[in-house]
Amino acid sequence: MTDTRTSISGGSGPARTGPPARPGPSAADELARRRSSPAQRVQHLLHGHPAISPALILVLTVVVFASLNPRFGEPQTISLMVQQTAVVAALAVGQTLIILTAGIDLSVGAVAILSMMLMAKTASENGLSGPVALLLGLVAGIAAGALNGFLVTRLKLPPFIVTLGTLSVFTAMALLYTGGRSVQQVAMPDLLNWTGEIIRVGDFRITTGVLITAAIYLVAGFALSQTAWGRHVYAVGDDAEASRLAGIRVNRVLFSVYVAAGLIYALAAWVLIGRAGAASPNAIAGANLDSITAVVIGGTSLFGGRGAVLGTLLGALIVQAFTTGLSLAGVDDQYRLLAVGVLVILAVSVDQWIRKVRA
Amino acid sequence: MTDTRTSISGGSGPARTGPPARPGPSAADELARRRSSPAQRVQHLLHGHPAISPALILVLTVVVFASLNPRFGEPQTISLMVQQTAVVAALAVGQTLIILTAGIDLSVGAVAILSMMLMAKTASENGLSGPVALLLGLVAGIAAGALNGFLVTRLKLPPFIVTLGTLSVFTAMALLYTGGRSVQQVAMPDLLNWTGEIIRVGDFRITTGVLITAAIYLVAGFALSQTAWGRHVYAVGDDAEASRLAGIRVNRVLFSVYVAAGLIYALAAWVLIGRAGAASPNAIAGANLDSITAVVIGGTSLFGGRGAVLGTLLGALIVQAFTTGLSLAGVDDQYRLLAVGVLVILAVSVDQWIRKVRA
Amino acid sequence: MTTPVLSARGLVKTFGRVVGLDGVDLDLHRGEVLAVIGDNGAGKSTLIKTLTGALAPDAGEIRLDGELVSFKRPQDAREAGIETVYQTLAVAPALDIASNLYLAREERRPGVLGSVLRMLDKKGMRDRAQQSVQELGISTIQNMAVPVESLSGGQRQAVAVARAAAFGSKVVVLDEPTAALGVKESGQVLRLVEQLRERNLGVILISHNMPHVWEVADRIHVQRLGRCAGVITPESHSMTDGVAIMTGAMALPA
Amino acid sequence: MTTPVLSARGLVKTFGRVVGLDGVDLDLHRGEVLAVIGDNGAGKSTLIKTLTGALAPDAGEIRLDGELVSFKRPQDAREAGIETVYQTLAVAPALDIASNLYLAREERRPGVLGSVLRMLDKKGMRDRAQQSVQELGISTIQNMAVPVESLSGGQRQAVAVARAAAFGSKVVVLDEPTAALGVKESGQVLRLVEQLRERNLGVILISHNMPHVWEVADRIHVQRLGRCAGVITPESHSMTDGVAIMTGAMALPA
Amino acid sequence: GCGGDSSASDSDEIAVSLITKDSLNPFFVSMQEGAKKAGEAEGVDITIAAGAEDGDEEGQIQAIENAVAQGQDGILITPNGPGVNPAIEKARDNGLYVIALDTPPEPAETVDITFATDNFAAGELIGEWTAAQLDGEKATIALLDLFNDKIVSVDYNRDQGFLTGMGIDTADPEKNGDEASSGSYSGGDYEIVCNEPTNGAEDGGRTAMETCLSTSDDINVVYTINEPAAYGAEAALKAAGIDPKDVLIVSVDGGCQGVQAVADGIIDATSQQYPVRMAEEGVTAIKEIATGGEAPEPTDGKDFFDTGVELVTDTPADGVESIDTAAASEICWG
Ligand SMILES: Nc1ncnc2c1ncn2[C@@H]1O[C@H](COP(=O)(O)OP(=O)(O)OP(=O)(O)O)[C@@H](O)[C@H]1O
């Protein structure tokens, strides 16, 4: 071996002694060039824009199912899927906000049902006018969100526990208030039913409820990415103590997130009235899991601080495309359950694979 | 004001210039003495032993309900509550392990049902002997856990997504296998029904199933607190990257946790057969939420690395005491739902308050 | 003489049974660099946390420009003109550099976009962030849009220091700002401290690096076992004396 | 001459488009302290991470005692006798000090309790942990049963250093071990480094503190922009020269 | 008529969706199997769908919409609640023939026809039988219902039907638990000691019964929402050292396992329903109509086609019509 004092040298930088410096391009440069195949460049692009990969998965899903059953790709079916997703997608925006702060909301469905029944019953039984009933429902959603927010920020309870508790409380309140009875379309003022109106865009038929959901996405997306409040939501979810030290009023941000989520749930409730054509205390049984699933498939981290509402929208659409696609393919319920489970794991695996590839 | 160069002095340490040093005991000593009231000392104790506070809440719950209805405090009722908690408490041990690693398991109930139906049907229809059928069920639980563990460690998927997917998969498999039909006690070998046998201890009556649950707690508690594996589980949940750098084989630990959880779910399934007196694919509907609730009320952090199975046991008992207590107090169904929600929040608030007080 | 810009009397802070601060006094004047030195666990970080609203002291009072103040949260201290770099840095790892620099003091776009839609002036903040970082001479940080978590330890520290330097109006507190920094970068931070003094701000500098302290400090507060072991100056005492007082090997006359 | 205990040739590591290491060679002999210096982001941490199994290099080879090795994970390097204190410390905050010291190498009780029940020897580990920490002279850490998260930054670093010192059998790698340490504690760590050398171990020491480096290093590897700008010795070059090479103000003849 | 725009053009085969409340309940699983078999026999293509759980209306709405999108000819549905009515109406507007099974929707005209058991009548039967069996003795009643976190029609129809059969005033017949907790039934005094949810499963039934038993030691009548809940109740009684023979356990469903349980003396009486027959009749009806045949007519005096309920017991009571277990096991499901 060489002498101790001379055996070490910089790879290609000028070294005191040792092997001659490698000339020209560095080893890393060479490596980088070798790797920069077109496929690699695509992966780079995907890495820079995280929403592209769930979007690709969605497109892939649609293409596969459309090839299995041509009806799937038709405008009617696509319109249908969009309508079917509208409510869960709207609820998932509120869930996204809360998960971004490293929380979780198990009371999603309960809040929506409570405000929906309040809107519907005050209008149908107490004779409140449409706008007043709607306003009352929205206020109820805000109040429910505020209660969650109060318990999380003031009593410093884990959001999981708070919303587990309020899930029971709000569910019980809705049952006690309605006695389990639903309110039919005809008994409700037009404003409440308005979200069910169909709008034709070429061959596509969407409802005004879909537009409300779209509006919720636009406003929430804008607020998260373009305002100081949005920054603070991310910062608090990322590291609450660092945010506090940096001067963010953590509790105020958290509280505002729960209130905003409550309002969004109430708006989703309005969309639900139009969609179901009735207000029923048994609607959306799977709201909790479905909304969380959309958020997580959309790439938002359950540990907070990372994610975006666009991903959530794609996540909701992916799940819907799976269920509708399998159903149109004539797959029976139990097999569909099995397939959806497999597909959810597959979709996220592909997404992870696309995101993980670096270089 | 005094001169710039002389105005600063150490509180009581020797200072170059400035006001004379305070003599005798320091400010902090005085403060500490003033605070060391007996109540403060109790809080100190509680702080050092985190399981004391849920235990106190449990005792408080029992005392309050017993004062409302004397039957509540009787040995029979207490025996009953213990029996009623046994299955969820056993499942919650597996859930605790997974949550300690910063994961979550939504497939708890599905794994238990799948292994239970496998035990029951292979014994009743395929004529397998009790021990073989039991073993098969336990192996199925382990295999299900291994699948979860494989997906979490190899595909690096979030546990929430993995278990959401396998929840569907295992549920569908159980349905397809059983056609929704249950297997009755009489059709099963004694070994499978053995967990329902009653054992009398003075006025108390417990089942052998309760003993199995207790054994699960003892083994898991011992493994977590007394073995290297337990340390690694905590370390991985606390900071996976730091654990990896410290030389822990993170994936191996995670995988072992999911496998252990699968085995525990299968044992819980055996307890469930004895408890229900049948093996039914629609048993334990609330297993996911109930087991997570027990874990969280027991003080284990959903972010991993902090908690213990003793807390989980107390958490499961607290919830059971609430529900049974409210029933015995003659509270109506929906009001009971409401009250359980309020009480869960209250219990955790009190717990937080006790834990938070320092000084 | 002038009123100290920041002064504290009899600060006490305990954690359970651990005594973090045990009756500490401190005065900081405008245009002065006050160094705080002491062994690990001497209570330096605890001292500045109580001064900047990150921790509430159990006893004692704090005055800003002679007025009694009580900061409930870091935001209060910040609004009063006290800017701090905490030892733990207090950055949000997933946010980019510019967002971290402007955290909790984001700037909006001019016109309707800013006032009504409350839109952030992302580009403006990014440009100004670039400038702040460049002033510190951290040349390896190029892109203000990369998340802080992808930076090296030293680069992160530079971001935190740049933030404090850019926004402090009365007092800047630096808790071991050069711990992870290279030689060049450390020098840059010391120059920055001197600039802040020239801008007539009060600076509190915690450091374990004695040559740095003796280079820039006007006065040196020696913290020992939660108490102040005395205040010295680079002229009155040598580095060796300073270390001796810190470790208790030498006591200052009362 | 002797075979280097650890040697690397042509190490390359890129992160996306960021080049962390760009063809770096390094040799470390037994009984030698090799310092690595360089600006923030020069690739020092990346270099030692590739050497200790924490990162897989994209290219290049590593030899331990002349044998080609490829560490898949830190555990492999550790089992081969390479002990590392990472810059991020790699401690589990919720675990107590003793558990952290013995993490991934827990000791079991003697007899059946240990072999069959696999019970940990908690008391023994705690006692030996106490000893390791005391050897470092960190007197403020008293109770080995407190969680690491309640320690000050410096105290945490001391725990990580104590762990490496106690278990290294061939090579000990220290990434800025004194960054958060006080004067006395830093001195203690430097003494420890010398002890390790006397025990005939190879030591790699990353530090931004030039006086420390010039005090203990046998040779100094200067890292610059992902490459090695040269290897010097405290005798051959002054501190000022070292800093000049680091920053590119001076180049070593090829 | 049938949707001329799509279905017929796609294939000659008639396609029908069966949408049950869930896929967990053996009752619905039997119905699904019955429909599949009938479909094969009749040459009708059956797609199975279901809500995620009992009460899940949104899941059923989507299944209905998907059936329409697929261009199917008809839907067989056990509606989870009135929330699905508008979707059913839309499907009918699209030319699908919709038949409700098991549970008549409110109002009944929402669907083309319902093949169902009258759940209220099923409850009444076991109520009347219980009152007759007690023969004037004081009734201490445990009511083991379905849910407490949602309100579904089977739950209150069976429970309130049972009480009506006993001759107890139920106050609001769509609300469990609002009746007086004591008073007199047709034969004597009664006391209701509990209303407990069971989720319709063994473990839930056992827990519910245990809770009831800790409220009162005198329970001699146990109403259960279905047979699995009854098995759980029996297990609880045994565990409490009470001989189940001393207690009247009544239930609803009449699945083959349930009939066997009656024969074994675990359950004293149960009201038997015919899910398989419902499914078969439904499939046949849709095929008839799709091929231009006649729609079936509702049973006289009812707004639905009653597939019938039989009381199954081996200890018949005067004035209450019943069949024995031997006869019942001939016609049981699953
Ligand atoms: N949140 C806390 N909980 C409990 N003890 C604490 C906490 N923060 C600090 N301490 C303790 O208070 C004492 C002073 O800590 P502090 O962080 O102020 O030291 P320091 O002088 O900044 O040390 P270093 O130079 O290592 O940063 C230490 O003994 C520390 O363990």
Ligand SMILES: Nc1ncnc2c1ncn2[C@@H]1O[C@H](COP(=O)(O)OP(=O)(O)OP(=O)(O)O)[C@@H](O)[C@H]1O
């Ligand atoms: N995981 C990572 N992902 C992306 N870039 C990284 C990662 N780790 C390091 N880098 C980049 O690689 C370069 C070298 O980083 P490294 O941590 O090795 O620097 P260093 O010499 O240790 O600096 P310091 O003295 O500040 O610790 C830096 O530009 C850094 O931003």
Ligand SMILES: [Mg+2]
């Ligand atoms: Mg400090």
Ligand SMILES: [Mg+2]
């Ligand atoms: Mg580094």
